[in-house]
Amino acid sequence: MPSKTLENGFDPIAAEQRIYKMWEEAGAFKPKYDPELEPYSIVIPPPNVTGNLHMGHALNVTLQDVLVRFERMRGKDVLWQPGMDHAGIATQMVVERKLAEEGNIGRKDMSRKDFIAKVWEWKEENGGNIENQTRRLGASCDWSRSRFTMDEGLSDAVCKVFVKMYEKGLIYRDKRLVNWDPYFQTAISNVEVENIEKDGHFWHFKYLIEGGETYTYIEKDEAGNITLEEERDYISIATTRPETMLGDGAVAVHPSDERYAPIVGKKVLLPLADRYIPIIIDEHPDPDKGSGAVKITGAHDFNDYEVAKRHNLPLHVIMDEKGHMKESEIMPAKYVGMDRFAARKAVVADIDAIGLLEKTETRKIQVPMGDRSGVVIEPMLTDQWYVNAKEIAKDAIKAMDDGTTTFKPGNWKKTWDQWMNNIQPWCISRQLWWGHRVPAWYGISLKSVATYEDGKNYERKIFVAETKQEALAQAKKYYGENVQVNISEDDVTCHVVDEDDNLSNIDLARDTDVLDTWFSSGLWPFATMGWPEDTEDMKRFYPTSVVVTAFDIIFFWVARMMMQGLHLTGQVPFKDVYIHAIVRDEKGAKMSKSKGNVIDPLVLVDKYGADALRFTLSAMAAMGRDIRLSEQRIEGYRNFGTKLWNAARFLEMKDCAPVKDFKPLSCQETVNKWIVGEAAKAAKAVTASIKAYRFNDAADTAYKFSRGLFCDWYVELIKPVMDGDNEAAKTETRACASWAYEQILKLLHPFMPFLTEELWDATDKNGTHKSFLMSADWPVLGNDFINAGAETDIAWLIDLITEVRSVRTEMNIPPSRKGKMVLIGASKDTLARMDTYKDALERMARMSEWKTANSAPRASIQAVVSEAIIALPLAGLIDMEVEKSRLYKEIESIKSEIEKIGKKLANKNFVERAPKAVVAEQHTRCEAFEAELEKLKQALDNLAS
């Protein structure tokens, strides 16, 4: 490898692109399929094909990349499977908007086929920005195997799953109330509905009793005293959605509600509609809420639907798919065609006009909104496809219970349980065009052929099959040889009968709906591995090691993957579920376009480099907490990168280079023994932290080792060696410094891949590196790398230097001023060390020379380090009174420490009950403080004499 000279600084923009390309072209992201290696796999949460990288992705991708790079370096065979989601609604919306902008005809004016072609066209041209954006973060996914949820393989898998589950009765068609999005005009699932609190009204209407009958209405307080008694000819109902009253089928009261007991069973006149509806009793109404009487609109409210079914009430559908009032026998002509909100106003006004508006309250109400459309969701009575989620949830719940799959952090299990145990049927059909089309074909049932009259009320026969051919085959078998069966091109079922009313010809129409995007996302971990074939990938990489995602898609995605994965493959799709934070802005608000507080990660990458952003996100990714991203912190870590760069320049300047077969354990120099031990400790800690998904701990440990120990101390301590003339020591130190630096690069690589890879190459002056850093071996350094003697020595040295620096600054000694050091009461070891580290002390503690003495010279500042008093004679430079008070303050503070410990040690209970080690530790501390106190007192005495 050619050695090159390090530039003044790291240029992320140029280097990142170059390095990424280098990795990718070398195939460094691909799994090796080496049977000797332990597999490790992650599937990326597929972002929407329409998506752009936001901060949530940046965090998500960073954490996965940290894991993947870490495991790869640890020698595992790593697969990180990338890909994208076709995102039904989002994509259809984007393309429709684009068609409109370009002045093209809209979707509804073109054929389905043409529209789908447009979407694919859009996807080829504009889709998938996010893949390149993800690359910019340094993500080491194997792009060569990127998948798309609408590609052929996945589409086949989706069809197979649908058919299989249909045959088992786990997918079925049902007519029931569904969450209807009037903007997109499709059904959506429960999880796609967000309840948002809004200002609303609570309208109280009077429904008059049939025939002008009256009753005595009595209200009582809790004690049973009558608070109101009056004759009424009406029942009062309250509603937040007045327009639905046009579809009321009854008024319900609770069986225990005495107020209405006199009129139960009677009828009331539904205002405006001029229909009579009964007053019924049901458990549903809560006597304490509103008037206690509830209007029952079976076709437009989930609770009412249940009541209506119990009492066989009519289900009047009053709106069409756009949320407009629909023409029907019960709909007053005035409202037909009105938008639901216009109708609301009109209904209120009209009821008011006839004197039946009792009162209007203003209050906060929870409004169900479509998460993508942002419009109010309407419960609608429609035919849809459902998955029996309750059934397939069983195994998923069990797998989490027995720990086959675990949440990290574990507290998400509670949320999971709560939801999974109350799971509702999953509506999977969408009235959209972009997506996996439901593989069902409809014909007329043979039973219906005979009774077929008006073309409307016939029973359909459903053929569910993976392909058109299979559907045809099924149909032929069903209808018999005498019937000609075809597939309709324009999705319309029709049939022909002969003179004898026997079926002769039938056109099957395919279901026009597509499947919920999450239905296919749920197959992602195994469908991307080639399922349903029993592929090499399935055997090797499934179940995956971990899925990394944010909590807000536990229900959308994690739950569905678990349910479908277990049901279809018999195995959990992943062993761990790591739930990371949501990235918020500095004020803690969720970033959203509408709030305008979105920080574009790519802007930050441009400004500070991908490594700085990655390191920041990792360092802030403490488990179980949200991240408030602060740009200053990114800047701080960018500076850290620069620091590392400059450390490399220092090594370069001192002719340090990695030495082939260097043995860290063979080091003779104490500083070297010390940094080797520190590297071992850091490596161990970083490894343990990443393994436990404690990214912040890992980042922090690596940071402290690289900056706090290596740059701040080691580099300074070896300077005298480098500038000295002990060639053997120099040679060893050059090699050791390079070795230690290599450990830093390795430990930081998962977090800062670009900078470290660049430095790995740039510092390799002897060409000893046989691979990219990303493919190098992760440091595994045992306890034998830790040298206790060296640790003690360097700890003493650091202590001494720190102490001297501190007192000098405190006493305002100019740093330029070098001074003598006088040691009082120093041990032999200390004196030996003074000799050993004389040069370092000269540089770092501004020492000119040193000697021993029995007492401190006059006009000295003094510090206590271990057993010795260090006196710095600085006549003329210091105010002795200030020094006295400084020492006095220090004495006081130590006294208070001693007092605290003394109290503890005097406490019998503590001495008897606390662990021996803790007691011993306190004794040691106390003794150390006492010794120091003695020395300080002595120092003070020195001044007095």
Place this chain on the structure above:
RNA sequence: GGACGAUUAGCUCAGCGGUAGAGCACUACAUUGACAUUGUAGGGGUCACUGGUUCAAUCCCAGUAUCGUCCACCA
């Protein structure tokens, strides 16, 4: 109504049953010596509050307050 989380330095956040931490900001000093995207030193904390457990609580438990999020309900 249910659940979860938070409350630690000026700010953003770690942490932990025994000795309070980081980044940034702040103060002083230094200097082009790998590094001004710098160095050294320093100031700054009743770890929200009240009880309890414990030899010992910032940490565990209970309660309170404030804030945040999710789920359900609100006819």
